[in-house]
Amino acid sequence: MMTMDEFRSLFHNGLSKQNAGLVQLLGLCPLLAISNTVVNALSLGLATMLVMASASGAVSGLRHFVPHEIRIPVFVLIIAALVTVIDLMMNAFVYPLYLVLGIFIPLITTNCIVLARADAFASKNHPLHSVVDAVAMGLGLTTVLVVLGGMRELAGQGTLFSGIELVFGEEARQFVLHVLPNYQGFLLAILPPGAFIALGLLIAAHNWRLARAAQKGRVPVPVAA
Amino acid sequence: MNPLIKAASRNALRTGVILFAFAVVATALLTSTFNLTHSTIEKSQQARKMALLDQVLPPTLYDNDLLESRQSVPPDDLLGSSQSTSMWIARRGASVTAVVLEANAPDGYGGAIQMVIGIDVEGSVTGVRVTGHRETPGLGDYIERSKSPWIEQFVGKSLIAPQPKHWKVVKDGGQFDARAGATITPRAVVKAVRSALDYFARHRAAIVAPRPDEEKKA
Numbered sequence: 241m242m243t244m245d246e247f248r249s250l251f252h253n254g255l256s257k258q259n260a261g262l263v264q265l266l267g268l269c270p271l272l273a274i275s276n277t278v279v280n281a282l283s284l285g286l287a288t289m290l291v292m293a294s295a296s297g298a299v300s301g302l303r304h305f306v307p308h309e310i311r312i313p314v315f316v317l318i319i320a321a322l323v324t325v326i327d328l329m330m331n332a333f334v335y336p337l338y339l340v341l342g343i344f345i346p347l348i349t350t351n352c353i354v355l356a357r358a359d360a361f362a363s364k365n366h367p368l369h370s371v372v373d374a375v376a377m378g379l380g381l382t383t384v385l386v387v388l389g390g391m392r393e394l395a396g397q398g399t400l401f402s403g404i405e406l407v408f409g410e411e412a413r414q415f416v417l418h419v420l421p422n423y424q425g426f427l428l429a430i431l432p433p434g435a436f437i438a439l440g441l442l443i444a445a446h447n448w449r450l451a452r453a454a455q456k457g458r459v460p461v462p463v464a465a
Numbered sequence: 466m467n468p469l470i471k472a473a474s475r476n477a478l479r480t481g482v483i484l485f486a487f488a489v490v491a492t493a494l495l496t497s498t499f500n501l502t503h504s505t506i507e508k509s510q511q512a513r514k515m516a517l518l519d520q521v522l523p524p525t526l527y528d529n530d531l532l533e534s535r536q537s538v539p540p541d542d543l544l545g546s547s548q549s550t551s552m553w554i555a556r557r558g559a560s561v562t563a564v565v566l567e568a569n570a571p572d573g574y575g576g577a578i579q580m581v582i583g584i585d586v587e588g589s590v591t592g593v594r595v596t597g598h599r600e601t602p603g604l605g606d607y608i609e610r611s612k613s614p615w616i617e618q619f620v621g622k623s624l625i626a627p628q629p630k631h632w633k634v635v636k637d638g639g640q641f642d643a644r645a646g647a648t649i650t651p652r653a654v655v656k657a658v659r660s661a662l663d664y665f666a667r668h669r670a671a672i673v674a675p676r677p678d679e680e681k682k683a
Contacts, residue, residue, distance in 0.1 A: 276602065306487075310480045314487050321491040325498045332502035335509040397603055430602050 242368055250369065254376025260353045261384030261439070262446045267353035271385060272435040274344065276396065279403040281389030282382065284348075287341045289378025291326060291348045293371050295319045296362040300370035303363050315358045323349045353377065384442065391438045396430035398423025518553060518565055520610070521583035521592030526562045527555035538566070543664035545569035545577065545657055554672065561673045562586055564665065570657030574649040575599035578608070582661045586673060589623040593658055598650075605650035615651070618642060624662050632659045 260266050267288075274284040298318050306314045327345045330338040348354065357377055362370035393400060398420030405413040428434050511532060518531055534554045540546045550567040563585040570578040578598040583591035593616050595608045607613040618641060633639025634651050643651035665672070 305483070307480045307483060310484050313484060317487055317491050321494055324495055328498050328502045328506070331509070332505040339513075425603050427601065427603060 242372070246369070247372060250373050251376045251379075254373065254378075254380040255383065256380070256446075256450075258377075259380040259384065259446070260377050261381050261388075262443050264353070264356070266356055267351040267381065268439075270344065270347045270351055271381070271388070272432060272439065274347075275385050275388040275392060275435055275438075276430050277393045277403055278386055278389040278401055281385035283341050284344045285378065285382025285385040287344045288348050288351060288353075288381055289375060291319075291323055291345070291351075292354050292357060292374040292378045294326065295322055295354050296357055296370040296374035297367050298322055299358040300362040300365060300367040306363070311363060312355075312359065315355060315363070319354055319358065320349055353381065388435070388438050388442060391441075392429045392434050394419060395426050395438075396428075396434065397425050517581060517594060517596065518583075520594050521581050522555060522563055522565055523591060526585065526591070527557050529554075529556040531555055531565075541664060543660040543667070545571045545660065552672075560586075563591060564672060566661050566664065568657055568661045568664075570653040572649075572656070573598060573600055573653045574605050574647070575601065578650070578653060578657070580654070580657060582658060584662060584665045586669075587623070588625075588662060588666055588669070589621055590619045590658065590662070592617075593619045593654075595654070600650045601647070605647040607644060607647075608650060608654055615642065615644075616654075619658050622658075624659075624666060629659075632656075 254260075258264055261268075261271055270284060270288075275281045295318065299315055302314075302318065323345060327342070330345070331342065357370075357374055361373050365373070390400060393402065398418065400417040400419055402416050404415050405411075408415075429438070515532060522531070531553050534556070536552045536554065537549045538544065538546070538552045540548055540550075544550055544566065546567070546569055552567070553565040554561055555563040555565070563583060565581055565583045568580050568582055570580065576599050578600065579596045580593055581596055582593050585591050594610055595616065598606070598608065600606050600608065607615050610616050627640045631638075631640040632655060634641045634643040634648060634655055636643060636648055637652070639655070641651065641655050
């Protein structure tokens, strides 16, 4: 079983210390492409988390049957098969949700963070730990995505939660916040360059926070490469 | 045989067999999931297609199975198509009442804009929907019905109303609205809808002919 400390340290890793979006910088392609609104970002984040949790669980459960030399092809096989199964199942049984998340699922297959966690963590740890680690990593990625989506949406079109009716139905349209009424829009924020700029700002803020915490704790500041 | 080589080849064989076993299990898993979900997925895709057709063609106009009426249309410049596209033929009783055409606006700002266009037998537009495009988000994407009602202004238009010289955006002296800042996108859509009407006018006789199976190749 898992102690509270282990649990906490896994979450600290996923959310901050080893954050996939801000520290490991893995899986940037979908991160940069889909973070133009909060709703898109949240959808992609949750779908990624679902895939990561099931992939890590499966890899960890099968880890004793996989010889070291062929672990990467086997992991790729497991992840690809699992993602395809999730894709088909969602398409068949939760079609409205699939219409929203469906386009992200094939994107997730190519997301190296899934394989990275499978190889770096799940292949060496108990399934329970592996699933918790994947959820923590996924949560960290989702947080970054949502903040990034919020920044870009606010700067780009002056709203928050636009497109929410695609996820929760037409009645949810009233939850769209027009934060800046009569806003002219700032196209750069919505286009890909906006994603790079906003992510850069987030990474800088994250590093600054870590450095300050390190200084307070009288620990030498890690030198940025 | 050298024992080292023997051990190595035994190891290679072992990992090979394991990899093969994983591949077999994964394939079996995928095959059974596919078989389990195939018919449900097919059904929801059909329903989605039907929902799209419903948006461009009022269901009161026909009583046949619209999805079943699909025909392949060879590539045509008027439809902006370089590959075969689909045409659905709506009938009431034996007579054709309308068609739904797939068409492309090849000269959008971000490449081709894909559309479906409903045209009744008199040659008036019953509805237009954009099904795919790569226009600038927040600028040219108001052609999507989910973003704005802009696309509705085509309903009821035909080749005689407005006059051909008015089948343009307002800025070019025509009748169709366009938002400031993005003129290329609506210009492309207006032109493509007009071309689709032209296409229908030219092939009307063949499409409306009572026996669709004997219809001449367009």
